[in-house]
Amino acid sequence: MNNITKPNLIFKDDLLTGENIDRLTRKLKDLGDIFNDKAAFAQMDGETVVYDVESSFPVAHGTEGGLFYGITYIHPGKVGQEYFMTKGHFHEIRNRGEYYCTLEGEGMLLLMDENGNTRAEKMIPGSIHYIPGNTAHRTANVGEQILSFSAFWPSDAGHDYGTISEKGFSEILIEQEGQPVLVPNIKQ
Numbered sequence: 431m432n433n434i435t436k437p438n439l440i441f442k443d444d445l446l447t448g449e450n451i452d453r454l455t456r457k458l459k460d461l462g463d464i465f466n467d468k469a470a471f472a473q474m475d476g477e478t479v480v481y482d483v484e485s486s487f488p489v490a491h492g493t494e495g496g497l498f499y500g501i502t503y504i505h506p507g508k509v510g511q512e513y514f515m516t517k518g519h520f521h522e523i524r525n526r527g528e529y530y531c532t533l534e535g536e537g538m539l540l541l542m543d544e545n546g547n548t549r550a551e552k553m554i555p556g557s558i559h560y561i562p563g564n565t566a567h568r569t570a571n572v573g574e575q576i577l578s579f580s581a582f583w584p585s586d587a588g589h590d591y592g593t594i595s596e597k598g599f600s601e602i603l604i605e606q607e608g609q610p611v612l613v614p615n616i617k618q
């Protein structure tokens with residue numbers, strides 16, 4: 431394998447044409463509970479798009495043994511010191527894992543286990559990230575352009591947003607002196 435040149439991804443758009451495609455846009459007004467700086471949030475336009483997700487569902491939701499594919503595009507921006515980021519979730523069937531592959535931009539993937547231990551992985555174009563089962567995941571755009579990444583997850587995984595929307599992650603990602611830094615979440 432050492433001498434093989436890895437191909438560029440060429441399926442970025444092809445899989446996302448045709449039937450069974452879902453397109454979702456999340457705006458600031460949909461994400462009021464995830465940002466800690468409520469004063470900064472209140473000053474911003476709720477219609478601002480934070481991220482778009484295009485997903486391909488070749489089988490019905492809940493089908494055991496199938497796989498879904500999606501691309502998420504997170505716009506650059508911050509609410510106070512916190513970067514624009516996804517809602518974040520555990521999977522409804524907790525032990526289901528997922529892969530992310532970064533396409534463009536610069537990001538951080540936050541991973542939190544069920545004991546509340548949070549860690550972060552840097553996302554750069556081409557980086558591949560394994561999200562184990564029983565792990566909440568959230569992605570933040572820490573760059574100045576769009577962060578896009580593809581995701582592959584089991585069609586029976588489902589999304590559980592409840593825990594995260596209530597308590598958040600145990601650590602939050604903020605900009606300090608121009609750098610992304612994880613700090614304890616006072617909400618917990």
Ligand SMILES: O=P(O)(O)OC[C@H]1O[C@](O)(CO)[C@@H](O)[C@@H]1O
Pocket residue numbers: 483485500501502516517518519528567580581583589
């Ligand atoms: O579902 P959230 O937390 O808004 O984040 C969107 C991302 O998560 C997924 O729902 C899958 O885990 C993808 O479709 C997308 O990459």
Ligand SMILES: [Fe+2]
Pocket residue numbers: 519520521528567583
């Ligand atoms: Fe997921």
